[in-house]
Amino acid sequence: MSTRFVHLHLHTSYSLLDGACRPEDVVQAAIDNDMPAAAITDHGGMYGAMEFYKAARRRGIRPIIGCEIDVFPDTRTAGLKPAACTVPPHHLVLLAETDQGYYNLIKLVSASHREGTRQKPGIDKLLLAAHCKGLIALSACENG
Numbered sequence: 001m002s003t004r005f006v007h008l009h010l011h012t013s014y015s016l017l018d019g020a021c022r023p024e025d026v027v028q029a030a031i032d033n034d035m036p037a038a039a040i041t042d043h044g045g046m047y048g049a050m051e052f053y054k055a056a057r058r059r060g061i062r063p064i065i066g067c068e069i070d071v072f073p074d075t076r077t078a079g080l081k082p083a084a085c086t087v088p089p090h091h092l093v094l095l096a097e098t099d100q101g102y103y104n105l106i107k108l109v110s111a112s113h114r115e116g117t118r119q120k121p122g123i124d125k126l127l128l129a130a131h132c133k134g135l136i137a138l139s140a141c142e143n144g
Helices: 023-032 048-059 098-113 125-130
Strands: 037-040 062-072 090-096 135-138
Touching: 023 037, 037 048, 037 090, 048 062, 048 125, 062 098, 090 098, 098 125
Parallel strands: 037 062
Antiparallel strands: 062 090, 090 135
16 A cells, blocks of 8 residues: 655645745646645635635646634633734644535634734634634644
């Protein structure tokens, strides 16, 4: 039995200052390296998700949709917006395992932009707990 590597934390050009590859490039790299699947987890947004999904499906690669999101301390209990918090956020990679997970991921990313500021969109653990069904969480990077 052979083991295959699959990227689960990868930023595209839609993740400003974090990635440079286009979603189509991710799909081609998966094909070139005999990967059955690949994930994109742009930081703070899902702008490339549909482009990636369509390209992957068209080329026979299983698309895994995710996002690296900033998680602030429990700011809701303190009555603060995430942007008002002085403690830096932790990064968390969230992958949609199911359709419900995809919709929950959309809710979390949208809330991160509505409740944060342009400088620091983010969520807290209470919001994550309310929308965690169908999601897989990874520790992300050194800020995870």
